[in-house]
Amino acid sequence: MNAPEKPAPPPPPPDVAVAGMTKRFGSLVALDDVSIRFRPGTVHALLGENGAGKSTLVKCLMGYYRADAGTIVIDGRDVEIDNPKQAHNLGLGMVYQHFTLVPSMTVAENLVLGDEGLPVVIDWPRYMDQLETLMASMPFQLALDRPISSLAAGEKQKLEIVKQLYLGSRVLVLDEPTSVLTPDEADEMLGLMREMAADKRISVILITHKLREVAAFAGEVSVLRHGKLVGQGQVGELSHADLVRMMIGRENVSEPASRADRPAGKAGLQVHGLTVNNDKGLTAVKNADLTVNAGEIVGIAGVSGNGQTEFIEVLAGQRNKEAGEIIVAGSAYRGTREEIRDRRVFLLIEEPLQNACVRGMSVADNLAIRNFDRAPYVRCRWLVNRKAIRAGAMKLIDQFNIKTQGPDARIETLSGGNIQRTVLARELSEEVDVLVVQNPCFGLDLNATAEIRNRIMEARNAGAAVLLISEDLDEILELADRIVVMFEGQFVYQTPRRQADVHEIGRHMASHG
Amino acid sequence: MTGADELGWWGIVIAVLGGAIRVSTPYLFVSLGETLTEKGGRVNLGLEGILVMGAMSGYGTAVLTGEPWLGVFVAGCAGATLGLLHGLICNLPRVNDIAVGISLFVLGTGLAFFLGKPFINPSAPRLPYLDLGAWSSYPQIRSALEINALFIIGFFLALFLTWALKNTRWGLILRTVGDSADAATALGFNVNLVRTLGTVAGGFLSGVGGSFLSLYYPGTWNEGLSSGQGLMAVALVIFARWNPIYCFYVALLFGGATALGPALQTVGISSNYYLYGAAPYFLTLGLLIYSSSTKHRMAGAPGEVSISR
Numbered sequence: 001m002n003a004p005e006k007p008a009p010p011p012p013p014p015d016v017a018v019a020g021m022t023k024r025f026g027s028l029v030a031l032d033d034v035s036i037r038f039r040p041g042t043v044h045a046l047l048g049e050n051g052a053g054k055s056t057l058v059k060c061l062m063g064y065y066r067a068d069a070g071t072i073v074i075d076g077r078d079v080e081i082d083n084p085k086q087a088h089n090l091g092l093g094m095v096y097q098h099f100t101l102v103p104s105m106t107v108a109e110n111l112v113l114g115d116e117g118l119p120v121v122i123d124w125p126r127y128m129d130q131l132e133t134l135m136a137s138m139p140f141q142l143a144l145d146r147p148i149s150s151l152a153a154g155e156k157q158k159l160e161i162v163k164q165l166y167l168g169s170r171v172l173v174l175d176e177p178t179s180v181l182t183p184d185e186a187d188e189m190l191g192l193m194r195e196m197a198a199d200k201r202i203s204v205i206l207i208t209h210k211l212r213e214v215a216a217f218a219g220e221v222s223v224l225r226h227g228k229l230v231g232q233g234q235v236g237e238l239s240h241a242d243l244v245r246m247m248i249g250r251e252n253v254s255e256p257a258s259r260a261d262r263p264a265g266k267a268g269l270q271v272h273g274l275t276v277n278n279d280k281g282l283t284a285v286k287n288a289d290l291t292v293n294a295g296e297i298v299g300i301a302g303v304s305g306n307g308q309t310e311f312i313e314v315l316a317g318q319r320n321k322e323a324g325e326i327i328v329a330g331s332a333y334r335g336t337r338e339e340i341r342d343r344r345v346f347l348l349i350e351e352p353l354q355n356a357c358v359r360g361m362s363v364a365d366n367l368a369i370r371n372f373d374r375a376p377y378v379r380c381r382w383l384v385n386r387k388a389i390r391a392g393a394m395k396l397i398d399q400f401n402i403k404t405q406g407p408d409a410r411i412e413t414l415s416g417g418n419i420q421r422t423v424l425a426r427e428l429s430e431e432v433d434v435l436v437v438q439n440p441c442f443g444l445d446l447n448a449t450a451e452i453r454n455r456i457m458e459a460r461n462a463g464a465a466v467l468l469i470s471e472d473l474d475e476i477l478e479l480a481d482r483i484v485v486m487f488e489g490q491f492v493y494q495t496p497r498r499q500a501d502v503h504e505i506g507r508h509m510a511s512h513g
Numbered sequence: 514m515t516g517a518d519e520l521g522w523w524g525i526v527i528a529v530l531g532g533a534i535r536v537s538t539p540y541l542f543v544s545l546g547e548t549l550t551e552k553g554g555r556v557n558l559g560l561e562g563i564l565v566m567g568a569m570s571g572y573g574t575a576v577l578t579g580e581p582w583l584g585v586f587v588a589g590c591a592g593a594t595l596g597l598l599h600g601l602i603c604n605l606p607r608v609n610d611i612a613v614g615i616s617l618f619v620l621g622t623g624l625a626f627f628l629g630k631p632f633i634n635p636s637a638p639r640l641p642y643l644d645l646g647a648w649s650s651y652p653q654i655r656s657a658l659e660i661n662a663l664f665i666i667g668f669f670l671a672l673f674l675t676w677a678l679k680n681t682r683w684g685l686i687l688r689t690v691g692d693s694a695d696a697a698t699a700l701g702f703n704v705n706l707v708r709t710l711g712t713v714a715g716g717f718l719s720g721v722g723g724s725f726l727s728l729y730y731p732g733t734w735n736e737g738l739s740s741g742q743g744l745m746a747v748a749l750v751i752f753a754r755w756n757p758i759y760c761f762y763v764a765l766l767f768g769g770a771t772a773l774g775p776a777l778q779t780v781g782i783s784s785n786y787y788l789y790g791a792a793p794y795f796l797t798l799g800l801l802i803y804s805s806s807t808k809h810r811m812a813g814a815p816g817e818v819s820i821s822r
Binding site for chain 2: 083084085096100101102103104105109112113114118119120121122124
């Protein structure tokens with residue numbers, strides 16, 4: 001799109017196909033001879049677990065990677081796509097979850113940035129007119145002068161879509177688009193995509209691991225597993241069971257965690273009138289009250305950015321509170337090392353490599369961080385007993401199935417699932433009274449997910465007070481005995497598990513009331 | 514003596530204001546230059562070296578050719594060259610811009626002292642000024658209103674840069690690169706190239722700032738000329754929130770603080786001269802403490818700048 005002129009009615013989206021795509025990273029075959037046709041005007045879902053090759057496939061298509069073999073065919077012609085710019089010129093556009101918007105700039109500035117014909121001096125009044133017109137044709141509205149840093153995650157996602165349309169993309173690749181949205185926002189966004197595809201304005205390639213989205217919004221589906229195309233077809237002709245079988249290779253994953261029927265005990269973790277500020281000095285958690293009883297999982301649902309991270313950072317001792325108090329086992333809790341030890345408080349924070357591990361240290365050292373200064377890891381009071389640490393690590397590695405080259409391998413060389421297992425092993429290896437967990441299964445495959453959820457449930461069954469903060473509503477519905485919704489730093493809604501209604505919860509995730 | 518008697522304490526105020534205009538010019542140019550560099554996502558701590566190098570090369574050129582404006586231009590080019598050096602080294606993988614800046618600081622001053630030895634004695638033609646105070650009979654007011662040409666250029670430059678960062682293609686690209694390298698790469702911008710150009714432009718302006726020191730005020734070349742102004746400009750940019758117009762105001766503030774000692778001397782207070790002379794350093798410390806916070810990030814800081822991360 002060049003200078004601000006009224007664009008002609010757009011041609012239909014191109015017919016895109018990949019044939020025999022193969023991509024290797026060293027000895028790992030990320031993509032193995034995959035052929036898929038994305039017909040114009042359809043929503044085509046790429047379904048698969050993490051690491052199945054979905055992202056690799058679209059990155060080859062978008063010119064971020066060069067495939068080792070295979071061709072891309074657009075409207076019947078073989079094309080070479082060596083960089084994202086070429087992909088863009090062919091009408092392919094990728095909608096990212098984040099990181100392509102410039103935080104300090106306004107919506108309008110972000111929109112014109114990608115415009116290749118942007119003149120040296122920008123005629124803002126004309127551009128603003130043009131952008132207003134474009135925005136008016138959208139089913140949702142975003143004020144053009146708002147800075148990106150003030151937008152919620154869902155709004156950023158919408159802006160990414162507007163940006164691709166503004167830049168003239170006809171085939172939109174959506175990479176796990178709903179992971180940052182409330183259920184209603186996700187439905188609205190995907191519904192909109194489906195409508196625009198039906199109007200032949202765009203084609204959509206939807207990368208997802210959520211079966212519900214495939215069933216509700218996609219017309220066609222291709223399933224990838226371990227880099228291979230294992231199934232393909234019209235969504236209407238495939239059952240839920242078919243899709244699961246294709247995706248994980250067998251009927252079902254491990255049994256869902258079994259919940260022991262036990263009455264909730266006395267209060268394990270209490271929060272009274274807690275107020276916390278974020279990095280910008282604004283209130284992130286406002287006057288929050290919460291009680292988690294022993295033998296109970298309380299799940300905090302909410303779209304990310306509503307104060308969950310600040311809340312958990314206070315519980316972890318990583319952030320100071322402005323007001324209020326935290327009570328563990330009946331007395332005030334400040335998160336000092338002695339208190340953590342005496343009251344048996346354990347934490348499983350998101351992004352464990354950053355928040356709960358020392359990158360450069362070995363698996364054994366990371367496993368011993370909690371108690372390296374206590375028996376049996378201490379010799380002569382001041383010396384660390386390396387032998388004992390190593391032996392303890394071997395035991396935990398075995399018990400928790402951590403896949404590592406050995407206890408001496410550096411923690412950062414492990415895969416995400418195994419880092420999570422390592423932290424879990426450290427935090428759950430002793431008796432637990434209070435367990436705080438945040439997004440424990442983010443980015444893990446279905447088996448690792450099931451295993452970790454089972455361990456959390458076991459801790460609850462053994463009588464721990466468990467606080468689960470998760471952006472994955474399904475996870476909360478599966479695990480929690482009581483569900484609390486966090487919105488703009490406050491707990492706005494509470495429901496016991498038996499009466500939980502997804503739409504009611506979703507409504508509170510999006511607004512007060 | 515007479516003027517000070519007639520104006521009394523007003524004499525100090527006028528001397529400080531006049532001094533602010535006179536002394537602020539190098540602060541202004543260096544901070545505008547550093548704003549450009551940091552908007553692109555890098556910090557150039559070598560400004561002090563660039564400033565001194567600019568002062569030397571500008572003075573030398575003016576001595577040899579008799580053309581002060583040619584001296585200003587050469588000073589800018591010398592600064593741009595040092596900026597280019599900084600930019601190119603920082604383009605290498607795993608190079609820290611702070612460390613490179615500090616070595617550039619030492620290199621620039623050392624090189625200037627070495628090359629500048631022959632120019633310590635000869636005198637160069639000075640840059641012109643606008644005489645806006647001719648109407649007044651007070652010599653203090655007349656001298657305070659001698660507005661130097663570079664100050665005026667700097668003022669319009671601050672306005673221009675504010676406009677350009679918002680309204681030009683280059684402004685948007687520079688801010689994108691400085692705020693999110695990921696976004697810039699996804700948009701197809703060459704992050705290293707843009708940052709290098711930002712550092713070169715910053716170096717040019719800093720060099721021009723240096724030429725002011727030797728060609729207008731104090732107007733000679735010697736080794737103690739800059740006294741840390743280039744380093745203080747880094748603090749100035751932080752306090753000015755990376756905004757060119759605020760740079761102008763804060764440069765005036767720093768200029769006023771620097772002029773405090775000499776101003777008090779004119780009314781006969783010379784007892785604590787060196788203490789008053791340290792006013793800009795106290796101001797720097799005070800402003801940094803005032804604008805710092807343990808609780809939140811600096812507002813307006815470009816996301817990629819290492820000092821604000």
